[in-house]
Amino acid sequence: MIGISEGAIPFAASDPARVLPAVIAGGMVGNIIGFTFNVINHAPWGGWIVLPVVDGVFGYILGTLVGAMTTAIIVISLKKNVEQNEGALTAQDTTSSITSEGVADVLAVTSCPSGVAHTFLAARSLEKAAAEQGIKIKVETQGANGIANRITAKDIERAKFVILAHDVAIKDADRFHSMTIIDVETKDAIYSAKELVTQIR
Numbered sequence: 001m002i003g004i005s006e007g008a009i010p011f012a013a014s015d016p017a018r019v020l021p022a023v024i025a026g027g028m029v030g031n032i033i034g035f036t037f038n039v040i041n042h043a044p045w046g047g048w049i050v051l052p053v054v055d056g057v058f059g060y061i062l063g064t065l066v067g068a069m070t071t072a073i074i075v076i077s078l079k080k081n082v083e084q085n086e087g088a089l090t091a092q093d094t095t096s097s098i099t100s101e102g103v104a105d106v107l108a109v110t111s112c113p114s115g116v117a118h119t120f121l122a123a124r125s126l127e128k129a130a131a132e133q134g135i136k137i138k139v140e141t142q143g144a145n146g147i148a149n150r151i152t153a154k155d156i157e158r159a160k161f162v163i164l165a166h167d168v169a170i171k172d173a174d175r176f177h178s179m180t181i182i183d184v185e186t187k188d189a190i191y192s193a194k195e196l197v198t199q200i201r
Helices: 006-012 016-037 045-054 057-086 088-092 117-132 153-158 188-189 191-195
Strands: 106-111 138-145 146-149 161-166 178-185
Touching: 006 045, 016 178, 057 088, 088 178, 117 138, 117 153, 117 161, 117 191, 161 191, 178 188, 188 191
Parallel strands: 106 138, 106 161, 161 178
Antiparallel strands: 138 146
C-alpha cells in the first residue's frame, strides 16, 4: 500500500491503539492519490526502491509523502491526547502511598512500557486495596518522568514483602534480593490488588 512502510510494523506492535489507526489512514490517503494519478505498482512493497517498476512515478512519490505525513500527524495528535488524558494520573492518583522511610508494611514498584497509564493505574489500585485493608504501603513508580517515591534501604529493612508489578524490567531490582518478592504484570496489580497486598500478613 502506498503510504505504509515496513518500518511502521515494530511501532504498531508496541503501541497498536495509537499507531494502527494512523497507519491505516495514511495508507488510505496514499492509495487515493495513487488511484487519482493512475499509479500501477508492480512491486507493492519496498518504498521508493521499486520506483523503476512503477507506472506513474510522480503520483507514487506524492502518495507516499502525503500518506507518511498523514500517518505522522495522526500519531503525534493521538500521543498528545493520551499524554493529556493519562498524564493526570501522575499528579492525582498516587497520593495515598506512604512517602516516609521505614514505616510501610508492604512495598511495591510499578512500571510499564509507556511509563504512564499502567504504571500509575497499578500503583493506584495497590494503594487503594492496601488502604481498605489497613495496610501501610509504599509504592515506587518508574514512570515516563523517572522514579518517584523511591524505596530506600530503611523501607526494605522493615517491610514484609515487595510487589513488583511490571511489563518492562524493574530498575535496580537487585536491592530487593533479601525480601520475599511477588512478581506480577501490571494488569494483575490493577485487577487483583487486594489479593496481592494481603498475601502475607
